[in-house]
Amino acid sequence: MIWEQLQDLIRSYPLALRGLGMTVMLSLISLVLGTLLGFGLGVLRATGNRFISAAIGTWVDLIRGTPFLVQIFLIFFILPELGVELDAFTAGIIGLTNLAACFICEIVVAGIRAVPKGQIEAALASGLSLWQRMRQVVLPQAMRVVLPPLVGQYVLLIKDSSVVSAIGLTDLTRVGWLAVQRVPNGLLVFAIVGVGYFLVCYPLILLARRLERRMSAAHGEVKL
Amino acid sequence: MIEFRGVNKWFGPLHVLKDITLSVEPREVVVVCGPSGSGKSTLIRCINGLEATQDGDLVVDDKRVGDPATNMTLLRTEIGFVFQQFNLYPHKTALENVTLAPTHVRKTPRAEAEKAGRELLAKVGLADKFNAYPSELSGGQQQRVAIARCLGMRPKIMLFDEPTSALDPEMISEVLDVMIAVAEEGMTMMVVTHEMGFARRVAQRVVFMDQGAIVESGTPEEFFSAPRTDRSRAFLSKILRH
Amino acid sequence: MLENFSFRTIVEYLPLFGQGLVATVWLSLVSFVGALAVGIVLCAMNLQRGRLLQAPAKIYIDAIRATPLLVQLYFLYFGLPRLGIILPEFVVGILALALNSGAYLAEIIRAGILSISRGQVEAGVASGMTYVQRMRLVILPQAFRVTIPPLLGQAIVLVKDSALLSLISVAELTRAGQLLASDRFMPAEGFITTAACYLVLYYGLKGLAGLSEWWLGLRPMGSRA
Numbered sequence: 001m002i003w004e005q006l007q008d009l010i011r012s013y014p015l016a017l018r019g020l021g022m023t024v025m026l027s028l029i030s031l032v033l034g035t036l037l038g039f040g041l042g043v044l045r046a047t048g049n050r051f052i053s054a055a056i057g058t059w060v061d062l063i064r065g066t067p068f069l070v071q072i073f074l075i076f077f078i079l080p081e082l083g084v085e086l087d088a089f090t091a092g093i094i095g096l097t098n099l100a101a102c103f104i105c106e107i108v109v110a111g112i113r114a115v116p117k118g119q120i121e122a123a124l125a126s127g128l129s130l131w132q133r134m135r136q137v138v139l140p141q142a143m144r145v146v147l148p149p150l151v152g153q154y155v156l157l158i159k160d161s162s163v164v165s166a167i168g169l170t171d172l173t174r175v176g177w178l179a180v181q182r183v184p185n186g187l188l189v190f191a192i193v194g195v196g197y198f199l200v201c202y203p204l205i206l207l208a209r210r211l212e213r214r215m216s217a218a219h220g221e222v223k224l
Numbered sequence: 225m226i227e228f229r230g231v232n233k234w235f236g237p238l239h240v241l242k243d244i245t246l247s248v249e250p251r252e253v254v255v256v257c258g259p260s261g262s263g264k265s266t267l268i269r270c271i272n273g274l275e276a277t278q279d280g281d282l283v284v285d286d287k288r289v290g291d292p293a294t295n296m297t298l299l300r301t302e303i304g305f306v307f308q309q310f311n312l313y314p315h316k317t318a319l320e321n322v323t324l325a326p327t328h329v330r331k332t333p334r335a336e337a338e339k340a341g342r343e344l345l346a347k348v349g350l351a352d353k354f355n356a357y358p359s360e361l362s363g364g365q366q367q368r369v370a371i372a373r374c375l376g377m378r379p380k381i382m383l384f385d386e387p388t389s390a391l392d393p394e395m396i397s398e399v400l401d402v403m404i405a406v407a408e409e410g411m412t413m414m415v416v417t418h419e420m421g422f423a424r425r426v427a428q429r430v431v432f433m434d435q436g437a438i439v440e441s442g443t444p445e446e447f448f449s450a451p452r453t454d455r456s457r458a459f460l461s462k463i464l465r466h
Numbered sequence: 467m468l469e470n471f472s473f474r475t476i477v478e479y480l481p482l483f484g485q486g487l488v489a490t491v492w493l494s495l496v497s498f499v500g501a502l503a504v505g506i507v508l509c510a511m512n513l514q515r516g517r518l519l520q521a522p523a524k525i526y527i528d529a530i531r532a533t534p535l536l537v538q539l540y541f542l543y544f545g546l547p548r549l550g551i552i553l554p555e556f557v558v559g560i561l562a563l564a565l566n567s568g569a570y571l572a573e574i575i576r577a578g579i580l581s582i583s584r585g586q587v588e589a590g591v592a593s594g595m596t597y598v599q600r601m602r603l604v605i606l607p608q609a610f611r612v613t614i615p616p617l618l619g620q621a622i623v624l625v626k627d628s629a630l631l632s633l634i635s636v637a638e639l640t641r642a643g644q645l646l647a648s649d650r651f652m653p654a655e656g657f658i659t660t661a662a663c664y665l666v667l668y669y670g671l672k673g674l675a676g677l678s679e680w681w682l683g684l685r686p687m688g689s690r691a
Contacts, residue, residue: 061668062661062665064622064668065622065626065664065665065668065669065672066626066661066664066665066668067626067627067628067629067630067640067664068626068629069629069630069632069633069640070629070640070643070657070660070661070664071661073640073643073644073647073653073657074653074654074657074658074661077647077653077654077657078653078654078657081653081654155531155532159533159534159535160534161534162534162536162537163534163536163630165536166633173534173536173537173540176537176540177540180540180544184544184548185545185548186540186541186543186544186545186546186547186548187541187544187545187548187549189544190537190538190540190541190544190545191541193537193540194529194533194537194538194541197532197533197534197537198529198532198533201531201532201533202528202532205528205531205532272591272592273591274588274591274592297594297595297596298594299594300591300592300593300594301593301594303592304592305588305589305592305593307585307588307589307592309585311583311585311586311588311589312589313586313589313603313604313608314608315607315608315611324593324603325593325594325595328595328599328603329593329594329595329599373593374593377593377594
C-alpha cells in the first residue's frame, strides 16, 4: 500500500520539482533583495540621524512583532484595494524581502556596533569620509560578526517562504498539500516535503555553524 | 606530602612535563617559578587532578593521583586551589562562596559553616564584605575571598596558581600578606609565582622550571644569590630588573 | 476602498478578537511549557558523552531546524490520523509548536550552560564537588540567568508561530482576522486588527525581556579581572 502510494507520488515528481523550484526561486530573489535592502537600512540606522534611525527602528519592530502569515495576508489582500494588482508570487517576494531586510538590518546594526570605537576614531583621525569609514574600516570588521547570523537568517527565510503557500502559491509546501488530498498519507507526503527543505537548508545550517566556530576561535573570547 | 616520581605529561606532541621528580614535606612552602610556558601551572594542576599525568607516579597525602582506586573527589577536599582568575562564583556572595563547599561537600551544618566562614573572611580582612557579590569587590578582595574559600575546607595542602598575576600592582601586597599568614600557620603550600619577596620571606625552597623540566631547586638564599644555571640567571635578571 | 475603513465593524468583531487573543495566549503558554520540557530533555541528552543518547538528540534538533514549522504542522495534522490518532486541531497545534520550539530551546539552554567559563567548573572540581553538585550549585544557577533573555526571545517567536494554527482552523487571533475578512470582505479591518493584537503581545514580551535584562544587570556577574 505504501509502495503504491510512493509510486503514485513519484509519478507526480514534475509537480514536486516545480514546487521545489518555486521555493528556491522565491527564496533566492528575496534573499538577494532583502540582503541589499537590509544592509542599506542597517547602515542608515547605525549612522543616520535620530529621526531616520527611529523610523527604521519602528518599522523593524512592527515587522518583528507580527506573524509573517498576517503580513502576507495584509500584502496580498490589501495592496489590491490600493490599486496595486499583484499575484501570489509578487506578494511573496514583497513580504519575504521586507521580512529579511528587517532582520538583516538588526544583524548589521549589531555588527557595526561591535566594531570598537577606537577603529572609528582612527578612521576619523585619518580623515576618511563617512562612506570611506564604512566601506574601508567598519563594514569589513563588522562582517565577522554579521556573517554567521546572516546565513542563519537565510535558513529562516527559506523556511518562512513555506507560509506563502497559504495564499495559493504552488511552492513545495503547497505541492505537499495538494498531494495529500489525492494520496491520503500525510506522514509520507510531508516527510518527503520535509526532506526537500532539509536538502536546501541543512548545508546552510552547517555553513552557519562553521562560520560561528571560526569566528569565536579567531576571537578566543568567552561569551558571558 | 606531595611526591612526584618521574612524572611526564604531553599535550598532543608537546612534552609539557619532563621527568619531574620532586618531594614536598608537610608544612613546607615551595615556590615554583620560571618563564611562561615552562609547565609550572601544569605541574600544580596535576596535583589535584585538574590535569592528568601520563607517566610516572604522583602521590599526594599517601594516595596515588590518577589511580582508579583513589577517590579524587575526596582527595580534592584536602587540597585547596587558588586560581589566577579567582573563579569566585558570581551568583553567590562572599560568605556563600566560602560556605558552599563545606555545607554541600563536607556536610557541615549551615550555622557552623557560616560561623567559620565569617571568621575566615575576617581573618583575610574582609569582615565588612560578607554580603558583597564578587562583582562588587576589587581583584585583591576577590582573591582574598578565594583564599578564604579554600581555607573553609580545612585543607592539608594549598596550591596557588599565579595568585597575583591578574591583580593591579597596588593590590598585590594585600593578597601576599594573607598568603604569608597562612604559610606561617604551618600550611603545606606550593605557590607558582614571580613574587620573589614572598619567596624570600616564607619559602623553604624555590624550584625553577624551564621547558617542562625542573632545572634548579634550592633554598631561596642559594637560588637568588648564586643561581647555578645560565637559564636561571637569565630569568632572574629579567624579573629582578622590574 | 481603504477610505471606507470601518471601525464600526472592528468594534462589532472585538469580542471575537478578544477570544482570539486569549486563545493565542494560552495556546502559546501551554506550548512553551511543553517546549521547555522537550528542550530540557534534548539538552540533557545532547550534553552526554555517550553517542547513544547524543546522536538522536542532534538528529532531531537538526531535522526540526532545517524544515519549516508549517510542514511539521501538516505532517502531524495529516499524518497522525493515518496512525489512528485522532486529536482535536488545537492539540495537534500545541504538539507541533512544542516539538518545534523545544529544539530551539535545547540549543539555547545548551549555549547557556556552555557559556559558563571553564574556571567555574574547575573551582567546583577543586573543592571536591561531584558532577551533580557542580551542575546544581555552580553551573545551572548561572546558566539560568544567561538564558532568560533568549528564552523570552523564543517565546516571542512562539507567539508569532502560533498564527500558523489558523491554517488548520484553530480558533485564535489570525483566525479571527480571517473570519472578519471572509464574512464581511474586509481584509484590511481584519488583518490590521489582528496585527495590532500581536503587537500588544510582542511589546509586552519585549518589555519583560528588557526588564529581565535590567534585573540581571543589577547584580552583574562579571568576576573576571
